[in-house]
Amino acid sequence: MESEFLHWLRPRLSSHPQLRLGPGDDAAVLRLADRADVVITTDLISDGTDFHYPGCCPRRIGHKALAINLSDLAAMAATPLAVVVTLLLPRIGALGLAQELYLGMIPLAKRFGICIAGGDVNTWDGALAISVTAIGQTTSRDILRRDQARPGDAIIVTGAFGGSILKRHLDVEPRCREALYLNEHYQLHAGLDCSDGLAKDLWRLCQASSVGVILHQQQIPIHDDAQQLAQQTGKTAHEHALGDGEDFELILAVPQDTATRLISEQPLINQLGVPVKLTQIGECIATPEFWIEDESGKLTLQPPLGYEH
């Protein structure tokens, strides 16, 4: 089915001014911007772990496979450029499924101005898995690493957390533009995207930077979905906001004066014209410990929470 699929796919792929050679040869060739470096990341999603197929729409699965990789480029404040896509498809209905997956990816690729530069299509007796590798390029502000947070830095997050599993975990909206805008206009020390849960990913940033953190529980922006999920699970909405995964929001460590400006200026508006709220949820400390401050001001030393692959 590969040749039939490629025949269907090629006219649907956009050209790109930096794509010198697209699908059809042994490899694709991309030209970077002047003085840019290659930023590369890869992430796979599979049936049973990241989605259930059949049971959810393959276009949304395709969207997610691409979006989570763009989210990793956002976490680096890299400009997205291209992706290559590898499909591992159940034999029965493979062609139609491949088409639906791409119909979920193509609009997202267009919106983010990237090209689908190549890929690989495979069928087998197993279940569905999709592996995407995303290529970005550095900007003149260079990359945003996760290991440069300093004691005294404020922790800032985009959006709200928790309960993504209820309905939005497939509809990831990568924070590429937001990260690029913030990195260009403000002094950011460190950052990552939150995929495995706020507490766990924040702790990763701290560990990489050899700092600790005090997290103000009352300041964590709770997603409506976390409130709703809490009514079903018996856990609190705060627990969901801290422990659930797949929010794909940015977690940033910035100097406190930058944080004050960010919170007051609220400069982010997403592609759809909707404001993306920035919230300060904590501060970095010199001791490598994870503290949570509750509503009464009581500090509790926390073990990291979240999801282990």
Added chain:
Amino acid sequence: MESEFLHWLRPRLSSHPQLRLGPGDDAAVLRLADRADVVITTDLISDGTDFHYPGCCPRRIGHKALAINLSDLAAMAATPLAVVVTLLLPRIGALGLAQELYLGMIPLAKRFGICIAGGDVNTWDGALAISVTAIGQTTSRDILRRDQARPGDAIIVTGAFGGSILKRHLDVEPRCREALYLNEHYQLHAGLDCSDGLAKDLWRLCQASSVGVILHQQQIPIHDDAQQLAQQTGKTAHEHALGDGEDFELILAVPQDTATRLISEQPLINQLGVPVKLTQIGECIATPEFWIEDESGKLTLQPPLGYEH
């Protein structure tokens, strides 16, 4: 198991002068050579299609997953630079299997001077699959495409063909150095690597270039494995050489005078000091047809052979 695996892996990975940021952040960062472009390719292998696990050594599976991607960079005459590796592992024994796969990849990466820049490790209830994305860079001679063969060009191949399934299909030796050497020192018009069978891949080169070909059956270098396999299958060794896949030799279209020089000079020696024979097996023609000339000089119009994914 991901964090345990990464703890095991990191000290085993080599640094690389062009790897600015390796595994551990949301993405890796690579610096290209001056005026180089990014060459990117991806290829997945899966249990049941490309290997049988258990049943063959996971180090050889890891080697193959990496080698076939390097072979695609060879096909572009690109300098290999880095790979990212995505593992999809059966849950039981995942850690040990991941380690063995990497122990197959690391020596090959070292031999070819590339870095393993990042990756993704996943477990699931399904079977084993490995997806690799390889990044190369263009040289001052630029890339070798498959669509630039011209009528009158000679078809040159490296090595010998057929019967790889007998024992060597996992032990792929990518022709990176050979392709780079030939592209630097000779005028090559077009090329690709032979993964799906000599006839099928040669026909792909012809179709991409809008040419046809006359293939001289008696000149096709037959691998010993093809002879041996023919004794078991009842097919001829020539049929195996033409139709079997996974030889991962180069198929090149070059001007006839270059071909004459190549055949006489035989400039290729592989990493182990063993000569890699170049053989002329045919010529491109203007009409888009695939002809085979047998030992008696009789020409037969051929449908393309080979393996459909």
